[in-house]
Amino acid sequence: MTRVGWRRVLQWLLVILLAWWLLGFVARWWSGRGPVQQAQASAQQRALGRYLLDAADCAACHTAEGGAPFAGGVPLRSPFGTIYGTNITPDPDHGIGRYTDDDFFHALTRGEARDGHQLYPAMPYVSYKSMTRADSDALYAYLMNQVAVKKANPSNDVRFPANIRAGMHGWNLLFADAAVTPVSRGNSPAWQRGRYLVETLGHCGECHSPRGALGQVDRDRPLAGNSELGRFAAPDITPQGLAARGWDGASLREYLATGSSAIAVASDEMLKVVNLSTSRLNAGDLDAMTIYLLGDAPPAPVTPASVEASADAGSHRHYFDLCAGCHGRDGGGVPNVAVSLRANTSVRDPSPHNLIVAVLDGLPEHDFPGLARMQDMPGFAADLDDTQVAALVTWLRQEFGGQSALVEAASVRELRR
Amino acid sequence: MTMLKLQINGKEYGPIDVPEDMMLVDVLHEYLGLTGTRFGCGQGECGACTVIVDDARGPREVRSCITGAHYFSGKPLRTVEGHARRDAAGAVSALSPVQQAFLDHFSFQCGYCTPGFVNAATVLLERLAKAPMRKEELEATILEALNPHLCRCTGYVRYYQAVKQLVLSTPGLVKP
Numbered sequence: 001m002t003r004v005g006w007r008r009v010l011q012w013l014l015v016i017l018l019a020w021w022l023l024g025f026v027a028r029w030w031s032g033r034g035p036v037q038q039a040q041a042s043a044q045q046r047a048l049g050r051y052l053l054d055a056a057d058c059a060a061c062h063t064a065e066g067g068a069p070f071a072g073g074v075p076l077r078s079p080f081g082t083i084y085g086t087n088i089t090p091d092p093d094h095g096i097g098r099y100t101d102d103d104f105f106h107a108l109t110r111g112e113a114r115d116g117h118q119l120y121p122a123m124p125y126v127s128y129k130s131m132t133r134a135d136s137d138a139l140y141a142y143l144m145n146q147v148a149v150k151k152a153n154p155s156n157d158v159r160f161p162a163n164i165r166a167g168m169h170g171w172n173l174l175f176a177d178a179a180v181t182p183v184s185r186g187n188s189p190a191w192q193r194g195r196y197l198v199e200t201l202g203h204c205g206e207c208h209s210p211r212g213a214l215g216q217v218d219r220d221r222p223l224a225g226n227s228e229l230g231r232f233a234a235p236d237i238t239p240q241g242l243a244a245r246g247w248d249g250a251s252l253r254e255y256l257a258t259g260s261s262a263i264a265v266a267s268d269e270m271l272k273v274v275n276l277s278t279s280r281l282n283a284g285d286l287d288a289m290t291i292y293l294l295g296d297a298p299p300a301p302v303t304p305a306s307v308e309a310s311a312d313a314g315s316h317r318h319y320f321d322l323c324a325g326c327h328g329r330d331g332g333g334v335p336n337v338a339v340s341l342r343a344n345t346s347v348r349d350p351s352p353h354n355l356i357v358a359v360l361d362g363l364p365e366h367d368f369p370g371l372a373r374m375q376d377m378p379g380f381a382a383d384l385d386d387t388q389v390a391a392l393v394t395w396l397r398q399e400f401g402g403q404s405a406l407v408e409a410a411s412v413r414e415l416r417r
Numbered sequence: 418m419t420m421l422k423l424q425i426n427g428k429e430y431g432p433i434d435v436p437e438d439m440m441l442v443d444v445l446h447e448y449l450g451l452t453g454t455r456f457g458c459g460q461g462e463c464g465a466c467t468v469i470v471d472d473a474r475g476p477r478e479v480r481s482c483i484t485g486a487h488y489f490s491g492k493p494l495r496t497v498e499g500h501a502r503r504d505a506a507g508a509v510s511a512l513s514p515v516q517q518a519f520l521d522h523f524s525f526q527c528g529y530c531t532p533g534f535v536n537a538a539t540v541l542l543e544r545l546a547k548a549p550m551r552k553e554e555l556e557a558t559i560l561e562a563l564n565p566h567l568c569r570c571t572g573y574v575r576y577y578q579a580v581k582q583l584v585l586s587t588p589g590l591v592k593p
Contacts, residue, residue, distance in 0.1 A: 325483025
């Protein structure tokens with residue numbers, strides 16, 4: 001191409017860029033000035049909206065600790081930077097006060113705000129894309145009839161190039177429309193409802209599904225676990241994964257409703273999910289969620305295999321020195337004090353990730369729905385070196401979890417802060 | 418059964434035959450007659466059973482009700498019986514500064530939590546002697562040291578006041 005040709009291309013590019021920027025500016029200015037909306041809604045619709053708000057766990061990201069309800073400000077750390085949940089109260093300037101029900105549905109399901117800017121997929125619009133219009137309208141009706149909070153949204157701390165929001169158009173083109181493969185087999189009405197609760201409203205896959213290099217959910221391995229998001233790993237919750245760790249419908253339902261069952265206690269992010277969302281579901285929806293997660297024909301829960309101990313004798317001593325005081329000589333635990341380690345889901349997990357983190361960091365006090373509590377557990381990072389933690393974790397898994405594989409000291413080193 | 422030797426308050430004990438899953442507080446009470454250490458919650462939460470370990474990371478507090486006795490093999494430790502000065506006959510001749518300060522300030526009523534508080538304050542003072550703090554950190558540092566200890570008669574304020582005055586009146590604990 002000639003020099004004049006290049007120049008012409010550049011000139012046109014510049015003009016297009018300028019026009020794009022101007023258009024965006026005008027669009028934002030215009031939409032920022034739109035009329036403040038008043039949503040008329042029956043008490044029944046608002047009550048449904050409140051219920052759906054819990055089922056979709058909106059508060060987890062939109063209500064800051066100690067902050068006004070739904071006024072935003074919760075930091076969400078991602079590999080691309082920190083993104084803050086926004087103000088979704090009906091405030092016209094900082095919240096959704098100028099959103100119509102159409103705008104709201106579009107933002108929820110397509111990830112585009114009213115002023116045309118692209119939301120980050122930290123807002124789970126990829127999961128919400130299958131939300132029904134009626135449910136979106138009920139959510140809108142509830143939110144628009146709450147107290148408006150004049151609280152500005154903190155600016156996100158996202159690194160280049162992910163901080164160019166227009167780039168989300170490309171990301172959406174590639175990933176947003178991907179169909180969700182059901183995690184289990186089924187066809188009953190309860191299974192259908194459960195699918196909607198798990199995949200759409202509950203957006204469980206956002207944490208429990210593995211993700212690709214660009215942060216997209218791996219649709220081929222739904223709910224197969226993800227260890228890269230937080231300090232603790234989100235375990236495999238496919239029917240096979242759950243059954244292999246001893247879960248059946250009854251224990252899963254009890255866990256979702258109360259935060260604990262004989263084989264597990266919800267911790268960290270999942271404890272928040274239980275407190276803010278699953279514990280508030282009605283009996284029918286809890287059943288449906290359980291039925292979908294395990295399938296219409298649930299696999300039989302596996303009892304832990306008896307494993308030949310191969311960990312060295314020292315690890316056995318660490319257990320009596322540091323663990324048995326609360327968890328008991330036989331690992332049976334004490335109600336409301338220390339979990340039973342026998343057949344515990346984290347001890348049985350093929351990956352020792354969460355068990356290692358618990359031994360190193362300990363756990364904070366747990367406040368469950370209602371009045372149930374569990375005291376904190378001290379961490380042993382200073383007491384035990386990598387080899388000792390590895391030996392202890394190996395022994396725990398062999399003794400109580402039916403997992404024979406030796407845990408390497410290197411796995412502990414990687415997880416040590 | 419496993420043989421165990423312990424070094425407590427500068428004195429050697431054992432070897433004695435101690436079950437491998439027995440907690441230290443039970444060994445202190447049942448085998449060694451050191452009954453000053455209190456058994457409170459039995460879950461490591463209240464701090465009444467606190468002993469001091471003087472190992473490489475010490476001096477530090479350890480909850481003796483949830484820590485197996487064999488953990489302390491090779492780790493010198495101190496209990497509440499070890500702080501006061503004693504005469505040749507073994508009678509107490511002078512209390513430790515922490516103990517005296519708690520008496521002077523009427524810090525406790527029933528006294529069940531006191532051994533834990535004495536050990537916590539003793540560890541705090543010894544750590545400050547090694548690494549003095551700035552004056553403005555005083556209150557937060559004392560709170561951090563005493564907070565994990567529970568007192569059901571709520572002597573907290575007087576425990577706090579006793580430790581604060583002791584820290585301020587002991588030379589070398591606060592940076593000038």
